[in-house]
Amino acid sequence: MNNSKNLATASLVLGIISVVCVFFGYGALLGIVLGIIGLILGINAKKAAPSGMATAGIVLSIIAIAVCAIGFIACVACVGMLAASLPAVS
Amino acid sequence: MYPLIHLGPITLGTYGLMICLGVALAALALIPVCRRLGQSTQDALFMAVYALVAAAVGSKLLYLFTVLPQLPDYTGEQWAGLLSGGWVFYGGLLGAVGGAVLYCRQFHLDTLALVEPVVVVLPLGHAIGRVGCFMAGCCYGCPCPPPWGITLRNSFIAPNDIPLFPVQLAEAAALLLLFAALVLFTRRHSHPQRTLGLYVTIYAMARFFLEMLRYDADRGVWLGLSTSQWISLALIPLGIALLCRGESGFLRKKLNFADWAPKKNQ
Numbered sequence: 609m610n611n612s613k614n615l616a617t618a619s620l621v622l623g624i625i626s627v628v629c630v631f632f633g634y635g636a637l638l639g640i641v642l643g644i645i646g647l648i649l650g651i652n653a654k655k656a657a658p659s660g661m662a663t664a665g666i667v668l669s670i671i672a673i674a675v676c677a678i679g680f681i682a683c684v685a686c687v688g689m690l691a692a693s694l695p696a697v698s
Numbered sequence: 699m700y701p702l703i704h705l706g707p708i709t710l711g712t713y714g715l716m717i718c719l720g721v722a723l724a725a726l727a728l729i730p731v732c733r734r735l736g737q738s739t740q741d742a743l744f745m746a747v748y749a750l751v752a753a754a755v756g757s758k759l760l761y762l763f764t765v766l767p768q769l770p771d772y773t774g775e776q777w778a779g780l781l782s783g784g785w786v787f788y789g790g791l792l793g794a795v796g797g798a799v800l801y802c803r804q805f806h807l808d809t810l811a812l813v814e815p816v817v818v819v820l821p822l823g824h825a826i827g828r829v830g831c832f833m834a835g836c837c838y839g840c841p842c843p844p845p846w847g848i849t850l851r852n853s854f855i856a857p858n859d860i861p862l863f864p865v866q867l868a869e870a871a872a873l874l875l876l877f878a879a880l881v882l883f884t885r886r887h888s889h890p891q892r893t894l895g896l897y898v899t900i901y902a903m904a905r906f907f908l909e910m911l912r913y914d915a916d917r918g919v920w921l922g923l924s925t926s927q928w929i930s931l932a933l934i935p936l937g938i939a940l941l942c943r944g945e946s947g948f949l950r951k952k953l954n955f956a957d958w959a960p961k962k963n964q
Contacts, residue, residue, distance in 0.1 A: 644751055651744045655805055674722075678714040 615653035619665025622646030626672035639676035716830025724823030731815040748801040749794035756793020760786040788929040809953035810890040818880045825873035832866035839865030840913040865911045872904045895940025906930040
C-alpha cells in the first residue's frame with residue numbers, strides 16, 4: 609500500500625515536471641522521457657491500489673507527453689526552417 | 699503541406715498534433731469496442747500505453763537500421779533531426795507486440811484477448827497519423843501528373859513544386875477501410891486470433907503495394923524491395939496462419955498469462 613502511494617507521488621511529481629519542460633524548447637524531449645516514466649509509475653500505482661493521486665499522475669503525464677511531443681516537433685521544424693533559410697556557403 | 703500551424707504567438711507542428719489526435723481518437727474509440735468485446739477498458743488503455751512506449755523504441759531502432767550505412771556521414775543537424783523524425787511503422791508494430799506482452803505478463807492477463815480491441819482501433823489512429831505525414835510532407839509519393847499529383851510549396855522534407863502522388867492519404871483511406879472491416883468483423887463475436895490475423899494480412903498486403911508508390915529515399919532498399927516490403931512479405935503468411943488456425947493453438951496458450959506465476963528462486 610505504502611509502495612503504491614510512493615509510486616503515485618513519484619508519478620504526479622514527474623507529470624508536473626514534464627509539463628513545465630514544454631516551455632524550454634529542446635527541454636520538451638526531457639519532458640517526454642519524464643512523462644513516460646511518470647505514466648508507467650502511475651499505471652503500476654493504480655494497478656496496485658487505485659487512488660486519486662495515481663489517476664492525477666497518469667492524466668498529467670499523458671497531457672505532458674502530448675504537449676511536449678507537439679512542442680518538440682514544432683521546435684525541431686522551426687530550427688530546420690531557420691537552417692534552410694540561411695545562405696549556402698560554397 | 700502545412701508543417702506548422704501558427705496560433706498567434708504559438709507555433710504547433712501538425713505532425714505531432716495529428717499523431718496526438720490519432721492516439722486520442724483511438725483511445726476514445728477503444729471504450730465502446732472494449733465494452734462490446736467484454737474487456738476491461740482500463741487494462742486495454744494501460745496496455746496500449748506500454749505498447750506505445752515500446753512502439754516508439756522499436757520504430758526508431760528499425761529506422762536507424764534502415765539508414766545504418768549513411769549514419770557515419772550524418773551532420774550534426776541530421777543527428778538532431780533523428781530525435782523528432784525517422785520512424786518506421788513496422789518497427790513500431792513489432793515493439794508494440796513486445797510492450798503488450800510485457801504488460802500482460804506483469805499483471806497476469808490474457809494477451810490476445812486484451813490485444814483484440816486495441817487492434818480494432820489501431821488503424822483509426824494510424825490513419826490520422828498518416829494525414830499528419832501528408833501535412834508535414836514526409837513519407838511522400840512518386841511524381842504523378844495532376845489531378846492525382848499534388849504540388850507542395852513549403853515542405854521541409856518533400857521536393858517542392860513537383861506534383862507528387864499523395865500516398866499518405868491513400869494509406870489513410872486504406873486504414874479507415876480496414877478499421878471499418880475490423881469493427882464489422884468483431885461486431886457479433888470476439889475472436890482475438892482471427893482479428894489479429896485479419897489486421898496483419900490486410901495491412902501487410904496494402905503496405906506492400908503502397909510502398910511501390912513511395913518516393914522518399916531513406917527506406918533501406920535490398921534486392922529492389924524496401925525494408926517495409928520485406929517485413930510485409932514475412933507478415934502476410936503469419937497473418938494468414940493466424941486467420942486459418944482459429945482460436946486454438948500454441949500462440950493463444952503461450953500468450954495467456956492469466957494463470958501464470960513467476961518462477962521463484964530456490
